[in-house]
Amino acid sequence: MPKMNMVEALNLALDQNLANDDRVCVLGEDVAVDGGVFRVTKGLLEKYGEDRVIDTPLAEGAIIGAAVGMAVYGLRPVAEIQFSGFTLQAFDQIEQNMARLRHRSHGRYPISMVMRAPYGGGIRAVEHHSESREAYWAHTPGLKVVIPSGPRSARDLLHAAIDDSDPVIFYEPKALYRAFREDVPDQPQKIAIGKAQIARQGTDITLIAYGAMMRPALEAAQDLKDLHSIEAEVIDLLSISPMDTQTLVDSVSKTGRCVVVHEGPRCCGIAAEIIARINEHAFEHLLAPIKRVTGHDIHFPYFQCEQHYLPDADTIIEAANETLQYE
Amino acid sequence: MPKMNMVEALNLALDQNLANDDRVCVLGEDVAVDGGVFRVTKGLLEKYGEDRVIDTPLAEGAIIGAAVGMAVYGLRPVAEIQFSGFTLQAFDQIEQNMARLRHRSHGRYPISMVMRAPYGGGIRAVEHHSESREAYWAHTPGLKVVIPSGPRSARDLLHAAIDDSDPVIFYEPKALYRAFREDVPDQPQKIAIGKAQIARQGTDITLIAYGAMMRPALEAAQDLKDLHSIEAEVIDLLSISPMDTQTLVDSVSKTGRCVVVHEGPRCCGIAAEIIARINEHAFEHLLAPIKRVTGHDIHFPYFQCEQHYLPDADTIIEAANETLQYE
């Protein structure tokens, strides 16, 4: 089993899907000749030709609009938006067409497409290149939203997303693109969109995270164990919408305490939704208020300050400790 | 004191601000000659001329972009987007410029502008004309978001929004435009953005709502009193962002039970945020899980079904009763 980084794993998933299903095609800015600014689509043009690996003019709205049209026609486009910050240029097309056309056409045109975009901080980027606004899409009916946390989940989730008959927003934690390698089997493991994974078992507190935040969350869990003998259960959300409420509720029902971690702004973010659901389904098991360790409701800082802004293991530990000490 | 409906009250607020401050101007589709499709800007062109009451071409992104530019120049534009569904056409301009330019310019260009838009269901409208997506803006750092619940709060809030030196999203519950009349004094009452109002005092349960949902919330409170001798406290949020956390927390700390009501989709909606905050600040006072009576995570139904979809007094009462019976 080859060890791959996330870029390679995503490339593999695209390659296999292009090979196996000629309805699949890839489009976006610089995806063909250049192979993508992060090289996720490298080599695909040479293999599948310019009809299926398509460089587009610089217009995100038109990219999504075109992809929706292609899906209507029966293709399975995977559209890349170069940075998630520029998905806003396509917000109208995403909400008004991508999310709605199955419904508007009374089921006639299911929009089986994927919108890929790198998101999140940590790569010393300029303004608009570090945002995490997955909550916009979670708040938008008709979409699915998934976020991998490593090469392997990236590969499997991308397969699942392309396979799905509904439109899927696929956010890639760009800080992890080349951060580490994992064994990635030749064939994808079938995983269902909508399922979380328990990344570490524990009994004392539940830490919920996803994407690039899985690393500090797991680090925090290890430290909690090493330093305080606390057994933290760590859940990798993977699917933001639909969300695996049951797994979250089961865990918190067991531990009674919970910290939710994400990079995006706090107000109306994913953590708020998780808290609301746990409040609804596990209220009687809660021993302490659920803590949010999230991005703040400010613009993502210029990169010299980003390491302070982003949630890290220390902050998660601090929050966990406060939660654990709550009486 | 004249009795006015919300359209007249908003018109009065615009009129007074145009009269008192020549930096104020109004722009949008059909706002000048036509006086706005809901007649909110009626008569303003005749009084203030086409330089200050500006019909625009049909491009929401350009309307917001132009308004931000005008604000940079020192004017105080009030931009109308004809229906909130079409604010998505301007999402990029709102997030990337309106919300950020004060910050990006290091404070040099505060964006003192208002984006007005009718939102919400209840007027038997076609697709895209009934959405409530205020949570998108609450999740966007740099903005303020306010929503009145009647003619008087509409007038006062619009004054406050125009006065504010930060960009304000002003959502108008279109179902209330002509729904009822209130006394609207000649001079606006100074109200601060960021403050909620206790619309009805109570001790047994807190109902939190805003906009058009204030009417069913108050109706529910009355019925709870009449039928079950329950004293519900009803809070009119008015300001969605910033949110008056203190008033909410104080009330729930007192009542121990809470139902939050809004029209918009549930997932990552305003109710989720409220629950998260109450969980953080009043956990020990909570006697029951906080209930959400909200829109569902589906596309707003075609209008023959909207009255079933929209939260109503019965549903709120049902939720309140469940909350009250929770042990």
Added chain:
Amino acid sequence: MTPSAPELAVKSSHIPRRPKITPPKPRKDISTPTIALGEIPNLQILNEKGEISDPSHEPKLEAAELLRIYRAMVLTRKLDTRMLTMQRQGEMGTFAPGMGQEATQIGQIYPLTKKDWFAPSYRSFGAQLWRGWTIEGLMLLWAGFFEGFEVPEGVNDLPFSIVVGSHVPLAGGIAIGIKQRRDDAVVVTNFGDGAISQGAVNEAFNFAAVYKAPVVFVCENNGYAISMPTDKQVATPDLARRGPGFGVPAIRVDGNDVLAMIVATTEAVQMARAGDGPSLIEAVTYRMSLHTTADDPKVYRRDEEVEQWQAKCPIARFEKYLMNKGLLDPQAIGRLGDECEQEVLEARTRFRERAKAKPREVFDMMYEELPPELEQQKREYLAKLDRKGVQ
């Protein structure tokens, strides 16, 4: 291998790189002008008096065909009028009447086959009927019943778009798909003079031009975008020239002349089918009626203007042409009108039978399979209907 949309039945392991396009069969019966990238050509064939003003382009259509076209325009207007009455009587929601634009409507899709695609905006009764949407379906959706949006079997069209201009990039996307598959279908999409200000529409022009996608853009310049006259919407004397700025050849057509519309669209569709890429047709017409039933045009336009356009009525004009040709007489006109009226009334009966709200179905068609959280919300919602005794 030609795919069948929307689901491509077969997966081909190898897609040829060279186009295999069915060579267009040049229609002998229609002689086309030249849609151009330079000076914008103007096209009118039938003048306001119903006389042929440009004989060189008069299409040689058979009598039956001419009458079919005429009937379609009459039916469109009958439906329009009836819907307005129904709306005023509370049986219909807000809708957008198309009166005065019948020639534009029928002409723009006349050259399409069933397997071609059409992506209309909301003011497209005529074209939708011609394409195979049912009258009762259109009534249902404008009356707020979801099922009205159901795309009829065998119709390859998008449901119309309410958001101005937002469907235009989709039309381009379908055309890109067609081109990729060496399918010989084409796409026609229409939008208004207001829509041409939307970034989305302009982005779509560029995409279509860059990919030489087989799409025909029909801009129905009906003089107004709600209250905004076209000459305040844009700073150019016409809308057609927007095309060449993007490399999209364009033509300006008298949109109240159904022959000119047919001829221009025929050329545009032939170009697209031949692999020559997109084109833009500006159809100059006039919205005789309200913007929507919520609108009062008296606020922003003068009655005289409307009267002037009355004289240019697309139906009356074509009627005169057919009468001059001996294909119609007052009696036939009356009979045909009654027939159309009858057709609308019969459809209204079917509409009334089907006009039952189905509140239990609002969670349908959201996803292929409802996720658990939505299942729960649905249960919650159905319980509420149960409590209220709603079926």
Added chain:
Amino acid sequence: MTPSAPELAVKSSHIPRRPKITPPKPRKDISTPTIALGEIPNLQILNEKGEISDPSHEPKLEAAELLRIYRAMVLTRKLDTRMLTMQRQGEMGTFAPGMGQEATQIGQIYPLTKKDWFAPSYRSFGAQLWRGWTIEGLMLLWAGFFEGFEVPEGVNDLPFSIVVGSHVPLAGGIAIGIKQRRDDAVVVTNFGDGAISQGAVNEAFNFAAVYKAPVVFVCENNGYAISMPTDKQVATPDLARRGPGFGVPAIRVDGNDVLAMIVATTEAVQMARAGDGPSLIEAVTYRMSLHTTADDPKVYRRDEEVEQWQAKCPIARFEKYLMNKGLLDPQAIGRLGDECEQEVLEARTRFRERAKAKPREVFDMMYEELPPELEQQKREYLAKLDRKGVQ
């Protein structure tokens, strides 16, 4: 009454409806071509060999002025080169080099006064320096220090935009404000060949044309949008013709000829100031260096192409012109180069002194006053810094 931006000092109770525009002072020293709505005119004054190819348009600028322009281009390139070194040594973040576009940069803002406005995109070192932004400021912001974005006193410009095309509607908005106030300022905004595909930019063309707003659109066609060559970005042989499609007069200029850029911009600015509305200048130039420091152009373009453009270098060309005029000799060139290099190095020293991250300030400038919830988040965040011992 002329307002002072950004805060209009005085409120006038009555705003005149008729424009009171300062009549433009036609510059005697610059004879202008005609920016047009029809055929797109081309303008080159100085050819690649540094010879005057169009004497009728050669501007009659004084020696000192010519040298000032030359120096600005050299300084721009020195800064560019230095930043690349700093980036490679880890002292700078990702940035967008402007090498090869110096003439386009200086020419496009040359005719502006301090009270005019400039809304640049991210590849605008040269123009920003000319306008009064400091070198260390630019270094700071590209090195990830927020304060680099501080608009210097007396500079009437927007901070540059990272989001392609998103600032262009703002430039139009400022111009609409100017027009409303009968101010005689104008706005120049620049953007790339890629940006012209954005809906926002096309919407801005239309708004500016409709309001006859005093804004000059400068499209720097440097051949590429990252890896996408201009001829795949659009289907037209030039970008200028996009303008007339919207009613915006346009001209295509040799962007490596600083004299042509100055002359074209002068005419465009005069038009705008005179109330004649917007115009579009396509500056044909070439991005000699990387898209950004994260880019590898070898993947998508051939070395020979770059070499061909080397021969068209805007600085070398202008140098020859000045040498032919006797205003420069190799010694002076060397001295001037050293001087500029020195200026950059001194700025780098100031940059290094100021290059201190200020993590305690990330909540600043969010709002006029921080709301309570954000106050709380700030306390939380500061406590974290305290825990980590971060100042």
